[in-house]
Every structure is written in structure tokens, then in C-alpha cells.
Amino acid sequence: xxxxxxxxxxxxxxxxxxxxxxxxxxxxxxxxxxxxxxxxxxxxxxxxxxxxxxxxxxxxxxxxxxxxxxxxxxxxxxxxxxxxxxxxxxxxxxxxxxxxxxxxxxxxxxxxxxxxxxxxxxxxxxxxxxxxxxxxxxxxxxxxxxxxxxxxxxxxxxxxxxxxxxxxxxxxxxxxxxxxxxxxxxxxxxxxxxxxxxxxxxxxxxxxxxxxxxxxxxxxxxxxxxxxxxxxxxxxxxxxxxxxxxxxxxxxxxxxxxxxxxxxxxxxxxxxxxxxxxxxxxxxxxxxxxxxxxxxxxxxxxxxxxxxxxxxxxxxxxxxxxxxxxxxxxxxxxxxxxxxxxxxxxxxxxxxxxx
Amino acid sequence: xxxxxxxxxxxxxxxxxxxxxxxxxxxxxxxxxxxxxxxxxxxxxxxxxxxxxxxxxxxxxxxxxxxxxxxxxxxxxxxxxxxxxxxxxxxxxxxxxxxxxxxxxxxxxxxxxxxxxxxxxxxxxxxxxxxxxxxxxxxxxxxxxxxxxxxxxxxxxxxxxxxxxxxxxxxxxxxxxxxxxxxxxxxxxxxxxxxxxxxxxxxxxxxxxxxxxxxxxxxxxxxxxxxxxxxxxxxxxxxxxxxxxxxxxxxxxxxxxxxxxxxxxxxxxxxxxxxxxxxxxxxxxxxxxxxxxxxxxxxxxxxxxxxxxxxxxxxxxxxxxxxxxxxxxx
Numbered sequence: 001x002x003x004x005x006x007x008x009x010x011x012x013x014x015x016x017x018x019x020x021x022x023x024x025x026x027x028x029x030x031x032x033x034x035x036x037x038x039x040x041x042x043x044x045x046x047x048x049x050x051x052x053x054x055x056x057x058x059x060x061x062x063x064x065x066x067x068x069x070x071x072x073x074x075x076x077x078x079x080x081x082x083x084x085x086x087x088x089x090x091x092x093x094x095x096x097x098x099x100x101x102x103x104x105x106x107x108x109x110x111x112x113x114x115x116x117x118x119x120x121x122x123x124x125x126x127x128x129x130x131x132x133x134x135x136x137x138x139x140x141x142x143x144x145x146x147x148x149x150x151x152x153x154x155x156x157x158x159x160x161x162x163x164x165x166x167x168x169x170x171x172x173x174x175x176x177x178x179x180x181x182x183x184x185x186x187x188x189x190x191x192x193x194x195x196x197x198x199x200x201x202x203x204x205x206x207x208x209x210x211x212x213x214x215x216x217x218x219x220x221x222x223x224x225x226x227x228x229x230x231x232x233x234x235x236x237x238x239x240x241x242x243x244x245x246x247x248x249x250x251x252x253x254x255x256x257x258x259x260x261x262x263x264x265x266x267x268x269x270x271x272x273x274x275x276x277x278x279x280x281x282x283x284x285x286x287x288x289x290x291x292x293x294x295x296x297x298x299x300x301x302x303x304x305x306x307x308x309x310x311x312x313x314x315x316x317x318x319x320x321x322x323x324x325x326x327x328x329x330x331x332x333x334x335x336x337x338x339x340x341x342x343x344x345x346x347x348x349x350x351x352x353x354x355x
Numbered sequence: 356x357x358x359x360x361x362x363x364x365x366x367x368x369x370x371x372x373x374x375x376x377x378x379x380x381x382x383x384x385x386x387x388x389x390x391x392x393x394x395x396x397x398x399x400x401x402x403x404x405x406x407x408x409x410x411x412x413x414x415x416x417x418x419x420x421x422x423x424x425x426x427x428x429x430x431x432x433x434x435x436x437x438x439x440x441x442x443x444x445x446x447x448x449x450x451x452x453x454x455x456x457x458x459x460x461x462x463x464x465x466x467x468x469x470x471x472x473x474x475x476x477x478x479x480x481x482x483x484x485x486x487x488x489x490x491x492x493x494x495x496x497x498x499x500x501x502x503x504x505x506x507x508x509x510x511x512x513x514x515x516x517x518x519x520x521x522x523x524x525x526x527x528x529x530x531x532x533x534x535x536x537x538x539x540x541x542x543x544x545x546x547x548x549x550x551x552x553x554x555x556x557x558x559x560x561x562x563x564x565x566x567x568x569x570x571x572x573x574x575x576x577x578x579x580x581x582x583x584x585x586x587x588x589x590x591x592x593x594x595x596x597x598x599x600x601x602x603x604x605x606x607x608x609x610x611x612x613x614x615x616x617x618x619x620x621x622x623x624x625x626x627x628x629x630x631x632x633x634x635x636x637x638x639x640x641x642x643x644x645x646x647x648x649x650x651x652x653x654x655x656x657x658x659x660x661x662x663x664x665x666x667x668x669x670x671x672x673x674x675x676x677x678x679x680x681x682x683x684x685x
Contacts, residue, residue: 057499063526068525081495171684
């Protein structure tokens with residue numbers, strides 16, 4: 001990752017907070033609101049201290065009225081402010097769908113360009129420690145479906161800061177997807193303001209045998225899978241789309257044309273989701289060479305269960321991704337699996353709930 | 356609100372002869388515009404579902420008459436009346452119904468999504484209740500701005516059944532936002548009457564539990580609506596009061612959507628309409644003017660209307676390659 005100026009190791013959660021704080025300092029129109037943004041926990045720390053820094057007019061809590069509060073954000077945005085509306089779980093966005101889909105996404109078009117809706121909607125996906133059915137959903141595919149919305153799911157602290165700055169400065173509504181398990185991860189992040197622009201993917205690891213696309217925290221699991229298959233001599237290229245809408249399909253196609261294989265590991269269900277969209281666009285592009293082998297991994301097509309063995313079965317993981325890669329690259333060698341201990345991720349060893 | 360409370364508010368507008376003429380002009384313009392839309396509709400030049408306000412003109416006219424040009428309104432899919440009452444561009448409205456590039460939403464909105472940001476008319480929405488919180492959000496920005504501007508949010512009786520209505524009232528009251536909520540209660544949601552939808556008719560009482568002062572006007576009287584709107588808005592401008600609420604009962608003379616009457620369809624009787632026609636605000640206000648003045652206004656409106664339909668007919672359609680314009684703001 002390129003780090004132009006004075007980079008320090010920063011946690012994802014602190015990168016988010018730093019981006020918002022610096023943008024609020026730069027632009028008096030930016031404000032932050034949502035249930036719990038001003039409490040002693042500050043949305044897992046991502047809004048901590050902002051109210052002290054910028055006052056209660058620019059950082060304030062809300063009633064549990066996701067529908068109306070989204071409308072309030074849209075109205076304020078139409079009036080020239082730049083709201084950041086925070087939801088501690090993505091599942092709660094279902095209560096805001098009318099405003100997001102029927103107004104935020106459409107206003108600029110439907111009103112003939114007379115208004116803009118510069119709105120950032122932050123929401124978090126939970127995983128593990130029994131998050132269960134309604135604290136775990138990766139619902140960004142629903143938003144990718146709708147013209148007029150942008151969707152971003154940064155997978156590391158550098159992108160968390162750069163994408164947040166890009167989202168705040170964007171004149172369109174941006175659905176900002178954060179994964180709870182990414183919050184404690186660290187990356188080198190410049191102190192200065194910088195934007196990670198929309199519509200550009202990044203290659204995170206090189207390889208010529210298969211193209212691996214990970215979404216949100218699945219980028220980390222893909223990078224672990226990349227290491228696991230490397231031990232068997234398989235070179236997997238890992239691509240992080242970063243922005244899901246607009247989606248940089250060209251970077252993926254360029255890689256696929258080199259490797260001849262594509263595996264998308266999503267942090268959501270596969271049907272009608274981001275992985276379906278990526279495969280469809282690669283398949284139908286005239287730039288894609290013929291005969292590409294494709295597959296997807298994602299949540300099992302069930303509701304997320306909290307019970308540990310079921311939960312483990314529900315999610316993709318580095319071992320499963322690695323086995324799938326190996327099967328696609330070396331179809332003749334059946335039954336290869338990576339070393340289970342090497343496949344474990346940090347959070348599985350260290351994390352204790354609740355969130 | 357008692358007499359004492361009223362006395363504190365000095366800006367309750369007197370009704371001067373010039374006001375009567377201007378109020379009549381707005382009422383008449385809206386009535387005649389919609390009658391003209393209904394007349395043209397069968398020609399299929401207006402390819403946009405129209406929800407006519409005929410019979411309901413007095414609500415936005417009464418309220419908008421006490422608004423400043425830089426005050427803001429939000430509207431609904433039945434929004435022609437509010438758009439014109441706030442001074443929205445007539446030519447651009449008719450062109451929008453015709454789907455033309457010169458329309459107020461450049462042919463991308465249609466009748467249900469009229470907008471004129473020069474006159475601070477926020478766009479309408481087809482989904483009932485949806486514009487209420489947007490209006491509240493605009494009011495939040497105006498409160499921060501501190502220039503004494505207010506928002507009037509228009510919606511129907513059906514919208515008060517949506518959860519977002521109550522969420523919006525609560526938030527607006529909590530933050531004492533400068534917004535006047537205006538319910539145009541025409542007793543029907545599409546074809547369903549209030550008796551089948553409301554457990555109680557005490558809408559103003561429901562609203563008052565949020566700490567919001569609420570008034571009801573039961574006969575559509577435009578001057579009474581204007582008087583109460585003036586009283587309600589005074590404290591909003593100074594920041595002395597939080598949001599306020601007006602329930603204005605009116606009657607939709609035509610069908611829910613489309614240009615016709617629908618008294619033969621079985622869900623309501625023509626006898627319901629008759630008392631409302633007897634107190635038709637367009638006619639009653641006109642009767643208060645001198646014959647020559649009234650005739651002058653009527654003639655001027657016919658001329659303006661003819662020009663607007665001519666403008667719409669002769670304007671160009673958006674070009675096919677412009678389909679993707681404004682999907683995203685640049």
C-alpha cells in the first residue's frame with residue numbers, strides 16, 4: 001500500500017474517527033448523527049470524542065427512528081449540509097430503505113438535477129460470538145442494485161480513512177460498509193487528508209494461477225488463503241474492489257485474463273449479491289477471454305445461527321477458500337486441505353464478546 | 356390557542372382588499388390549471404398520472420400566503436396546488452407533465468415529483484409520507500442557519516398513518532425545529548375512508564401529545580387557514596416556539612388519480628361533495644371582489660394558462676442519449 005506522508009500504524013476504528021474529525025475541521029457543513037454516537041462507547045470508539053471536539057449541534061444522538069432520521073439526513077443534505085448518519089448494525093438499514101431507495105438514490109435524477117444528496121450512511125456488519133440472525137447481515141448487494149447510490153466496503157485502516165474522506169466529499173449518497181472484525185486491525189495510514197477515489201480496485205497480492213476477489217473482511221481471509229495455497233505452490237492473486245458501486249470490473253478482468261480462473265469470496269449470501277454481479281460482469285464483458293473458470297463462496301443460504309458449530313459452518317473461511325482454490329487450480333489432486341491451525345484468523349484466537 | 360396567546364403574536368396577517376385579490380388569483384389559477392389539465396388529458400399529451408387538487412386549493416394557498424419567498428415547502432404526489440401556491444413556475448410545471456426538457460424536473464420527474472428550488476419547493480414523492488422527514492431535515496438546516504426561515508410540510512390524512520409521520524413529529528418537537536406540519540385531510544386514502552383506517556378521529560389530540568400545538572379547520576376556509584398558519588409560524592421564525600400542526604379538512608372533488616369524477620363507482624356519494632361545493636373557496640373569494648377586478652384576474656389567468664400549455668407543447672423532449680444524465684451528481 002502506498003503511504004505518501006507520515007504514515008503511522010493505526011487501527012481501522014481510529015482511522016475512521018480521524019477521517020471524520022479532520023473533515024469536520026475542514027468543512028463546517030459536515031455533521032454526525034445516529035443513536036449512540038455521543039455515548040461513552042461512541043460506536044465501538046469510532047465517534048469517541050467527536051462531540052467534545054465539535055459540540056452537540058454537529059454530533060448528536062437520535063431517537064430510534066431510522067426511517068425519519070434518514071429523511072432528516074436527506075433534507076439536511078438538500079439544504080446544503082453534509083450529514084454522516086451512523087447505524088451500529090447494517091441490519092437496521094432495513095428500516096431506512098424507503099428513504100434511501102426512493103429519495104436519496106433518486107432525488108438528483110428525479111428532480112432534474114435541482115438537488116444533490118451528499119450523504120454518508122455508516123453501518124457495521126457483525127460476525128462471530130453469536131451475533132445471530134439480525135446482527136450479521138452483509139446487505140450491500142441490495143444497495144448495489146439501485147442506480148444513484150454508491151457503496152463502499154473498505155477492508156483496512158488505510159482505505160477506511162481514504163474512503164471515508166472520499167465519501168464525505170462525494171455529492172451522492174454513499175453506503176459505507178464497515179465490518180466489526182476489521183476495527184482492531186492495523187495499517188499504515190497517513191496523518192494528512194487523502195481520498196481513496198470511488199471506482200478503483202486494488203491488487204493486494206500477486207499471482208498467476210487464479211484471481212481471488214474478496215469483499216470487506218473477506219479480503220483478509222483471502223490473503224490468508226493466498227498464504228495457505230502458496231505452501232502448495234499455488235499463486236493466487238488477491239483483488240479488493242474497495243468500492244462495490246461503482247465497481248472497477250476492468251481491474252478484475254485484466255487479472256482474470258492472466259490467470260484464467262476467478263473465485264469471489266463474499267461477506268454475504270451469493271444469490272443476487274456482489275459475487276453474482278462480479279461474475280456476471282466478467283462473463284458478459286467482451287474484454288474477457290473465453291473459457292474462464294469461475295466460482296463463488298459466501299454465507300450459507302440460511303439465516304445466520306448463533307450456536308458455534310452451526311455458525312462455523314455458515315461462514316466461508318480461509319481453509320475453505322484455500323481448498324476451493326486448490327480444487328480449481330489442481331483439479332487432478334483431490335482432497336487437499338490446508339493445515340487447520342495455520343488457517344485460523346487472529347480474531348478466532350483472540351476475540352471475546354460481546355461487541 | 357386562546358385570545359391571550361394570539362395577542363402575543365403580532366404578525367397575524369390582516370386581510371386587506373389587495374390580499375383578497377391575490378388569494379383569489381392563486382385559488383383561481385390552481386383551479387383553472389387543473390381543469391385545463393383534465394381537459395387536455397384525454398389527448399394523451401400528458402403521459403403522467405395526475406392527482407388533481409380540485410377542491411383542496413385553499414390549504415396551500417392559505418398557508419403559502421403567510422410564507423416568505425425564502426421559506427420552504429414540501430409537497431406530495433397531489434402537489435400541483437402547493438407548487439403553484441408557493442409560486443412555482445407554471446410553464447415548467449405544465450412542461451413537466453408533458454415530459455419536456457423545459458419541465459421543472461427536465462422531464463425526469465412527472466406530475467408526482469414537481470420541484471422548484473428557486474421558490475424553495477422541495478420535490479414531491481409518490482410514496483405517502485416520504486417527504487415529511489425530508490422537510491424536517493431541511494428545517495434542521497434552517498435552524499442552524501438562524502435566518503428565521505421556516506418549512507411548511509404538506510401531506511394528506513393517509514400520511515398520518517405512516518410510522519415516519521410520528522417519528523418526524525417527535526424529532527421536530529425534540530429539537531424545536533421551525534416546521535409547520537399541514538395535514539390536508541380529504542377523508543380518503545385512494546378509495547378507503549377514514550372510518551376504515553383510523554381508530555379515533557382525534558388527530559390534533561394525537562399530535563398534541565408530542566408537545567406540538569395543533570389546530571383544526573373543518574370547512575376549508577382559506578382565510579381561517581391563513582390566519583392560523585400566520586399564528587403558528589410567528590413563533591417558529593423567532594425560535595420562541597417549536598413545530599406546529601394544522602389539520603385542514605377539505606374534499607377531493609375528482610377521482611384519486613386521473614381527470615374524472617368518480618361518484619358512480621360506489622365508494623362515496625355525490626351528496627358528500629355538495630356541502631363542499633356550496634362553500635367552494637374559489638367562488639366565495641371571487642364573490643368578494645368587484646366584478647371588473649374579478650374579470651380582469653380571470654382573463655389574465657386564461658392568458659397565462661394558454662401560454663403555459665403552448666410552451667409545453669412546443670418545448671422539446673429530452674434526447675435519448677441523455678437518459679443517463681444525473682444518475683450521479685458530478
